Amino acid sequence: MKKPVYFDYSATTPVDPRVAEVMCTYLTLDGTFGNAASRSHPFGWDAEKAIEEARANVAALINADPKEIIFTSGATESDNLAIKGAAHFYNKNGKHIVTCKTEHKAVLDSCRQLEREGYEVTYLEPEANGLVDIEKFKAALRDDTILVSIMHVNNEIGVIQDLKAIGDITRERKIIFHVDAAQSAGKVPIDMQDNKVDLMSFSAHKIYGPKGIGALYVRRKPRIRLEAQMHGGGHERGLRSGTLATHQIVGMGEAFRIAKEEMAADNERIRMLRDRLLKGLEDIEEVYINGDMQNRIPHNLNISFNFVEGESLIMALKGLAVSSGSACTSASLEPSYVLRALGRSDELAHSSIRFTLGRFSTEDEVDFAIEEIRKHIGKLRELSPLWEMYKEGIDLNSVKWVAH
Amino acid sequence: MAYSNKVIDHYENPRNVGSMDKDDTNVGTGMVGAPACGDVMRLQIKVSDDGIIQDAKFKTYGCGSAIASSSLLTEWVKGKSLDEAAAIKNTQIAEELELPPVKIHCSVLAEDAIKAAISNYKEKHGLPAAKKSA
Numbered sequence: 001m002k003k004p005v006y007f008d009y010s011a012t013t014p015v016d017p018r019v020a021e022v023m024c025t026y027l028t029l030d031g032t033f034g035n036a037a038s039r040s041h042p043f044g045w046d047a048e049k050a051i052e053e054a055r056a057n058v059a060a061l062i063n064a065d066p067k068e069i070i071f072t073s074g075a076t077e078s079d080n081l082a083i084k085g086a087a088h089f090y091n092k093n094g095k096h097i098v099t100c101k102t103e104h105k106a107v108l109d110s111c112r113q114l115e116r117e118g119y120e121v122t123y124l125e126p127e128a129n130g131l132v133d134i135e136k137f138k139a140a141l142r143d144d145t146i147l148v149s150i151m152h153v154n155n156e157i158g159v160i161q162d163l164k165a166i167g168d169i170t171r172e173r174k175i176i177f178h179v180d181a182a183q184s185a186g187k188v189p190i191d192m193q194d195n196k197v198d199l200m201s202f203s204a205h206k207i208y209g210p211k212g213i214g215a216l217y218v219r220r221k222p223r224i225r226l227e228a229q230m231h232g233g234g235h236e237r238g239l240r241s242g243t244l245a246t247h248q249i250v251g252m253g254e255a256f257r258i259a260k261e262e263m264a265a266d267n268e269r270i271r272m273l274r275d276r277l278l279k280g281l282e283d284i285e286e287v288y289i290n291g292d293m294q295n296r297i298p299h300n301l302n303i304s305f306n307f308v309e310g311e312s313l314i315m316a317l318k319g320l321a322v323s324s325g326s327a328c329t330s331a332s333l334e335p336s337y338v339l340r341a342l343g344r345s346d347e348l349a350h351s352s353i354r355f356t357l358g359r360f361s362t363e364d365e366v367d368f369a370i371e372e373i374r375k376h377i378g379k380l381r382e383l384s385p386l387w388e389m390y391k392e393g394i395d396l397n398s399v400k401w402v403a404h
Numbered sequence: 405m406a407y408s409n410k411v412i413d414h415y416e417n418p419r420n421v422g423s424m425d426k427d428d429t430n431v432g433t434g435m436v437g438a439p440a441c442g443d444v445m446r447l448q449i450k451v452s453d454d455g456i457i458q459d460a461k462f463k464t465y466g467c468g469s470a471i472a473s474s475s476l477l478t479e480w481v482k483g484k485s486l487d488e489a490a491a492i493k494n495t496q497i498a499e500e501l502e503l504p505p506v507k508i509h510c511s512v513l514a515e516d517a518i519k520a521a522i523s524n525y526k527e528k529h530g531l532p533a534a535k536k537s538a
Contacts, residue, residue, distance in 0.1 A: 309442055311467040315407070315415060335442065346440035383421055383471060385446040385463040386439055401438030402516075 004321045005365045009206075009299060009358030010155055010183060011323060016208035016359070019254045023210065026050065026247035036244045037235065047246045054253025058202070058215055061185060061256045064192040065220060070236045071249055074214035075182035077229075078201035079106040079149075081216055081240065082178045085226030086147050086199065087114050090176065094144030100124045100132055100151070101341040104180055107149050128343050129292035130159035138169060147176045152184035152200075156338040156354055157291030158300025160188055167196030176224060182206055182214075186259030187267065187297045192217065198224045204248070208359060209255030213248035216240075262359075270357050271298030273366050277355060280370030284377060286390070288348055290339055301355045304339075304348040307387040308380045313353060316376035320369050323354050347386075347396070407468055408502035414472035419479050422461040424448040432525025436516040443470045443510065447517040449481060449489070451525055457481050457489055462517075469507040473497050473514035486522050 006014075015023075025031045026047075036051050038044025052066065059066040072078045087097060099111055101123045111121045122140045127133050132150060141148075148170050153160050163179060170177040178199040181190065186207035192200075200217040204210055218224050218239070232241030278301055281287060286306035305313060310324035324336065335349035344352075355369070381387040386396060407415070423446075426433045430450050437444040443466030450459040460478035464471045476497060481489040497503075497511035526532070 307465065309466050309470075311442075312415070312471060315468040346442075350439070350442040383418060383463055384465040385435065385444055386465045388423065388463060396439060401440070401444070402436050 001362075001364055001368060003319050005319060005368060007320055007322045007355045007357065007361075007365075007369060009361070010158075010354065010356035012205045012211065013208045013358055014360065015205075015210055015251065016255060016258060018258060019209055019251050022254045023247045023251040026250050032246065034246075036246060037233065047244075050246060051244055051249050054249045054256075057253040057257040057260075061260045062190040062192050062200070062217065063194075064217055068192070068217050068220055070216045070218055070239050071244060071252075072214045072216055072240055073212055074205070075104075075180060075201045075203035076106040076214075077240075078203075078214050078216035079104070079178075079180055080110050081226060081229050082199040082201060083107065083110040083147065083149055084114065084229055085239070086176050086178065086224070087119055088227040089225045090146045091119075094142075094146045095119045096142050096145040097121045097147045097149070098124065098137070098140050098145055099149045100126055102126050102130060102154055102156075102338045103149065103151050104155055104182070107151065107180055111149070126341055129295075130154055130157050130290075130338075130342055131292055131295060132161055132166070134162065134165050134169070137166060141169070141173060141175065145173070145175050147178065149178040149180070151180040151182075152190070153181070153188060153297050154291070154338065155183050156336060157302045157342075158183070158297045158356075159291045160184070160295045160297065162295075163197055164195050170198075171196040184297070186256070186263055187299060189263070192219070198222075199226075204252035204255055207255050207259050210248050210251040213245060213252045215252070266359055267298050270359075270361065273357050273361050273363060274298050274301055274355075276363065277301055277357075277366045277369060280366070281373060284374065288344075290342065290344065290348075290352055299357050301357075302339075302352060303355070304344070304352045305377055306348060306351055307384045307390060308351055308377060310351050310353055312380060313351075313376065316380060317353075317369075317372055319372050324352055410476075410501050411468055411472040411503070414475040414501070415468040418462075418471060418475040420459075420461050420475065420482075421463065423463065424450060424459075424461055429528055430525075432521040432523075432528070434517045434520025434522070434524055436520055437466070437470075437513050439465065442466060443513060445470065445474050445513050445517045447474060447477065447514075447521045449518075449521045449525065451486065455485050457484050457486070466510065466513075467507070469501065469503055469510040470513060472501050473503075473510045474517065476500060477514045477518055481518060486525070489518055490522050492518060 032046045034043025034047040036047040055066040055069045176198045179197045180201045182203040198219045203214040288304040290302040339349040424431045432449045435446040445464045448461045449457045462474040464474045494511040494515040
């Protein structure tokens with residue numbers, strides 16, 4: 001077993017060797033290195049052909065038309081293009097946007113930027129299980145609402161939102177519906193013919209493709225228009241200029257093709273491992289699962305170990321690569337804003353660890369993790385004055401703390 | 405975050421972990437921080453009749469740097485007089501442990517903890533409290 005053992009598949013995944021192999025054939029002189037926009041020679045034609053195949057593979061995973069797929073540099077760029085692009089294009093219809101407090105920062109910060117430009121944004125509070133309540137969502141919509149952005153699967157707690165229900169409402173009210181699907185593609189079946197999502201963001205590196213490439217689905221029926229955020233040569237139907245990164249795109253295509261083929265089997269195996277991990281930890285005293293366990297991808301387990309601070313636990317678990325919250329925010333000392341939005345106390349939010357499993361996780365790795373965690377939780381609790389007080393029966397909420 | 409070897413050493417082999425009877429008249433207890441902020445330190449000192457710190461114990465809920473700061477402090481205060489212990493500055497702790505800027509507050513908390521333990525001891529003995537430091 002290679003250590004540290006990787007339990008951070010929601011931060012990124014290793015590139016599948018099959019993907020890496022294909023990518024290598026699109027770089028060098030004896031490979032397909034041409035510029036897909038070159039129309040005057042076979043180098044360009046071959047690159048274009050490879051890109052269109054990749055586009056078809058991406059579209060196939062979500063049952064969409066390849067013409068609805070725009071390649072970008074990743075889900076962050078897709079979120080920016082979708083949210084700012086739609087808000088700018090449709091601002092004659094209104095300037096109100098609805099999103100949720102547990103969205104990824106790429107969505108939240110795009111919305112903040114729009115607020116600075118004079119738009120109004122409603123940030124919905126999720127329920128304690130992490131899910132958006134449909135009635136509360138409906139109540140947040142206004143006559144001047146032009147855009148809704150709700151993620152499919154949450155990156156920290158793995159809960160799955162009900163896109164179908166939300167889409168039915170937005171379509172009826174002619175509101176554009178954007179979904180960040182960076183954490184769901186390849187993990188949850190997505191069928192664009194069976195939902196009313198208008199814009200959907202994807203990333204390759206969350207599903208065993210390379211970093212630096214993603215896509216935005218832009219619905220054609222009804223046709224969704226966007227204002228481009230990147231100007232230049234008019235690539236990608238004018239929505240995203242810049243020479244297409246053939247090797248990256250081909251890698252993303254291959255990753256999505258494999259995901260379509262193997263998703264069902266992968267999910268079944270990963271669920272078995274996740275449940276094994278949960279079983280090995282749930283009888284520890286004072287542990288809390290964060291987020292709904294039913295509407296959740298099998299890859300994610302987010303647990304708070306009460307009275308143990310998350311960062312010190314991560315330091316103790318040096319044989320495991322885990323995270324407290326998302327990689328994008330773990331450099332800060334703030335407790336997870338996602339867990340806070342669920343109404344978790346600061347203490348429990350400070351004590352959370354996210355385990356995410358993936359295609360290459362094994363039973364041995366899970367068993368090793370259980371052993372390590374059980375060992376170190378005990379040691380850290382011996383060090384914790386809060387644990388001692390809890391054991392003495394002191395209600396920590398009744399203590400007057402000297403906050404700093 | 406990369407930790408210094410000294411932080412890792414104190415974290416993996418914390419010195420003087422434990423509790424003393426807080427009702428013992430020779431024991432001073434200082435508890436600072438808050439669970440909501442992600443760190444709580446409890447530092448206890450046992451003081452001899454001639455005013456020398458004979459023993460020190462700690463328990464800390466917090467990150468590795470917070471645990472290391474309090475562990476180091478218990479080593480430093482043993483054998484010191486109350487005034488000498490009260491003179492320890494957070495900057496000395498931060499320097500010794502090579503704490504990065506985002507972890508300086510851990511050393512501040514440790515300084516607060518020893519000051520709180522000393523004033524608790526002094527209160528028990530009706531001694532004038534030390535001047536509050538900023």
